[in-house]
Amino acid sequence: MTGDHTVLVVDDEQAITDTYSELLDDRYTVEVANSGEQALATLSEGIDVVLLDRRMPGMSGDELLEEIRARGVDCRVVMITAVDPDTNIIGMKFDEYLVKPVSEQQLREVVERMLTxxxxxxxxxxxxxxxxxxxxxxxxxxxxxxxxxxxxxxxxxxxxxxxxxxxxxxxxxxxxxxxxxxxxxxxxxxxx
Structure with missing residues (x-):
């Protein structure tokens, strides 16, 4: 099932993108990318929320976030990562930061908050x-x-x-x- 809003899930672990997709695809259109480069190819103005891992081989989530903002794509970005936040996140332009693991409820709630x-x-x-x-x-x-x-x-x-x-x-x-x-x-x- 697809919804009126589109969520892009970006994580280098296929199991995570599959899980998040399954948890969200009853309410939203879900796109998945397993690398920063693949996410850039998928990125468009139709994306409402990006769920983004920080540590990925090749282009990191931090670099992808910078590129999303540099391109002026009007979307909300939620970092969902195993990396605990530190002062290095101060200048990052994400909308919310969650530390893995996240529950189904947390995942659904954060997407709804971003859309609201x-x-x-x-x-x-x-x-x-x-x-x-x-x-x-x-x-x-x-x-x-x-x-x-x-x-x-x-x-x-x-x-x-x-x-x-x-x-x-x-x-x-x-x-x-x-x-x-x-x-x-x-x-x-x-x-x-």
Whole structure:
């Protein structure tokens, strides 16, 4: 079975890519690669989440991560590795880091978190863009000018529509989502 989202599993151990694929293919379209080079050949804008091992012969997971970001591929990357994190991960641009072994539940939950973050980020980015334009107009124009501006009215309507569309979880254990919600709340309170 395939889903609306695509997950790329990258690990040099065939047993791991097979296992992760089996655990996820009931909900997602799953692509597998057993090397960094093979992953680059598979990589496309259609990939939503990459589950990436760090230690692989040839191109390492660290190098592949750098290449994914350098190419500007819009996907979430989760490092799933036997390498315990150290200060060497500080500059790495992954979205989450899990140490093997991971359970089926952990695997499914991390993919869902990545997809939730991606959707939430897109909604918030649109809202921030519109709110920023509104804030600029509100600081540069006086009340009478704003009242007479069709563009301002259009932006206000667009912002109100976006705000109504954004469904933020009331409670979340995902620290990233929690921090994002706090930023959005701060932005909204500044506008009022």
């Amino acid at each position: 973050r991606d959707h939430l980020d897109q909604q918030i980015q649109r809202m921030v863009n519109v709110a920023s334009r509104l804030a600029t107009l509100e600081t540069k124009l006086d009340y009478e000018q704003l009242e007479c501006s069709d563009e301002y009215d259009r932006l206000r309507s667009e912002f109100d529509s976006l705000r109504a569309e954004v469904t933020l979880p009331e409670e979340t254990e995902d620290e990233y989502v929690h921090a994002t919600i706090e930023k959005l709340d701060a932005l909204l309170s500044e506008r009022q």
